Amino acid sequence: MNLPWAARREPEAGGPRIAVIGNCQARGLAEAVRILVPDARVRLIPMGTLGKKERSLDAFARGLGDCDHVFSQPFPAGFFPEGDSDALREKLPRMRLFPALVFTAFHPDAVYVGDLSSVARAKLAPSPLGTYHSAIALFGFLQGLPLERIVGLFREEVFARLGYLDAWDGAAADLIASSRAIGFDLSTELLRWSRGGLFMHNINHPRLAVLGDIAARLLREAGLTPRTVPVEAYAPDVLLDDAIWPVYPPLATLYGVSGSTVFKRRQRRGAPPETLGLEAFVAESLAIYRTLERDRLTCHRVEHWSGSPEIRALFSRL
Numbered sequence: 001m002n003l004p005w006a007a008r009r010e011p012e013a014g015g016p017r018i019a020v021i022g023n024c025q026a027r028g029l030a031e032a033v034r035i036l037v038p039d040a041r042v043r044l045i046p047m048g049t050l051g052k053k054e055r056s057l058d059a060f061a062r063g064l065g066d067c068d069h070v071f072s073q074p075f076p077a078g079f080f081p082e083g084d085s086d087a088l089r090e091k092l093p094r095m096r097l098f099p100a101l102v103f104t105a106f107h108p109d110a111v112y113v114g115d116l117s118s119v120a121r122a123k124l125a126p127s128p129l130g131t132y133h134s135a136i137a138l139f140g141f142l143q144g145l146p147l148e149r150i151v152g153l154f155r156e157e158v159f160a161r162l163g164y165l166d167a168w169d170g171a172a173a174d175l176i177a178s179s180r181a182i183g184f185d186l187s188t189e190l191l192r193w194s195r196g197g198l199f200m201h202n203i204n205h206p207r208l209a210v211l212g213d214i215a216a217r218l219l220r221e222a223g224l225t226p227r228t229v230p231v232e233a234y235a236p237d238v239l240l241d242d243a244i245w246p247v248y249p250p251l252a253t254l255y256g257v258s259g260s261t262v263f264k265r266r267q268r269r270g271a272p273p274e275t276l277g278l279e280a281f282v283a284e285s286l287a288i289y290r291t292l293e294r295d296r297l298t299c300h301r302v303e304h305w306s307g308s309p310e311i312r313a314l315f316s317r318l
Contacts, residue, residue, distance in 0.1 A: 015039030016224060019064055022073035023047045023100055024239065028208050029071070031235045032215035036226035043067070050079035057082035061091040069222045070095040074182055096222060098214055099179040099186065104203045105171035106255065107245045108164040111135045113299045125296050128276060128284040129243035130266045132202060135301045136162075137285045142302065143315050147286060151279050153315065154261065156250040161314050165254060189213055198257040202245040208237040241269045 018040050020030040030044040054060040057080040064070055070092050077084045089095045104110070113133045115123040124131040136158070140150035159165055172190060179186035192213075193199040199207050212231030219226040244264035252259020261278035276284065289297060305311040 015041055016068040017041045017043070017066060019043045019045060019067045019070045020072075021045045021047065021050075021070065021075070022098075023204075024242065025101060025204075025206065025211060026073065027238050028206075028211040029098070029215050029218075031238070032208070032212040032231040033071075033219065035229065035231045035234050036212070036216055036219055037224055038227075047073065047075055047079075050075060056080060057087055057091070061088060064092060068094075069224075071098055071218050071222075072096070073098060073100045094222075096218055097182040097184060098218055099175075099182060099184055100204070101175065101206045101210065101214075102178070102204045103171050103175050103190075103200050103206075105168040106198060106200050106247050106251065106257070107203050108162075108167040108171075108251075109134050109136055109248070110203045110245045111138070111299050111301050113138060114296055115298070123296075125292055126288055128265065128281055128288070129245070129263055132243050132245060133299070134282070134285060135299065135305075137282045138289070138297065138299060139302045139305050139311075140315060141286050141289045142297065142306075143312070145315065147279070147283055150282050150286070154248065154278060158314065159248065159250050162311070164248075164251065168255075184217075189217075198247060198255070201239055202243060205239040205242060208232040208235065208239070238269070241271075242266045 016037065016039075018033055018037075020026050020033065020042060022029065023046075026046065027044060030042050033040055033042050050060070054063055060080065072085055072088070072095060074085045074097055080087075085097065089097070110132050111134075112131055113125040113127070114131075125133070127133045136153050137150055140153060156165075175190060176185065176187045189210075193210055196209070199210050201207060209230060209232045215231070216226045243266045246260045246262050247255070247257055248261060249259040263276045263278075263281045265274045265276065267273055
């Protein structure tokens with residue numbers, strides 16, 4: 001049954017035209033913009049599509065010429081032969097950069113494994129959660145430990161020795177430094193987010209409320225007047241469909257948030273969630289590692305641990 005009043009209402013023709021360019025965080029930010037400025041005509045441009053339709057930066061900039069505002073995360077050279085996001089900003093003076101959010105304190109064990117030399121062409125090793133790996137599981141595998149020994153390492157004493165319980169200050173400093181580097185200082189926002197509890201799904205997937213804060217600030221700085229509403233009350237958090245890394249119980253106690261060792265796989269939107277307990281997650285990780293060449297299992301964290309006699313002794317202890 002078609003109900004005329006149930007049809008989706010299109011934005012008013014006179015609303016601002018806004019392009020949002022970015023990684024997986026950009027979709028949530030674009031949705032937040034639609035809620036905060038309901039007559040906006042919002043165009044989402046995933047970073048992974050850059051350079052595929054418009055082959056040159058000039059052509060891409062021309063395609064954005066009819067936009068009143070362009071909000072973009074920094075992107076590196078490699079997508080376009082003429083340069084990176086700074087080169088695009090020279091062609092689009094009204095373009096505003098916003099940071100790609102990474103905050104590791106809640107999930108200090110989560111790492112990427114593989115070739116990180118190019119964001120545009122990253123060759124990452126697969127894991128049960130897409131591309132997110134446990135540094136403990138990987139190092140245990142490389143040390144030749146069996147499943148039960150690796151699972152037994154997920155305890156407070158080991159976390160403390162690895163620095164997991166002291167990760168907040170470093171994670172905060174890294175986030176603030178990266179945001180200040182593009183002129184979008186997040187120190188005030190980080191203080192507010194931290195007072196609200198857990199604000200990340202994993203190391204680089206913020207909750208929708210965080211993206212709503214950034215969207216509102218971008219709109220204000222662009223001279224627009226966003227609604228003063230919490231976007232998370234009006235839209236689904238699309239990053240909930242992606243991988244969710246748990247906050248391990250000792251860390252959860254430290255930060256006053258809910259903790260577990262239950263991991264959630266990436267899922268198709270609308271599909272039921274599939275979760276893994278700690279032992280199942282580690283077992284599946286080890287099974288994947290056995291199928292890969294050793295030179296694909298590269299990780300800066302693990303390389304650092306390999307050079308530490310204290311950490312090697314921690315993993316070899318009965």
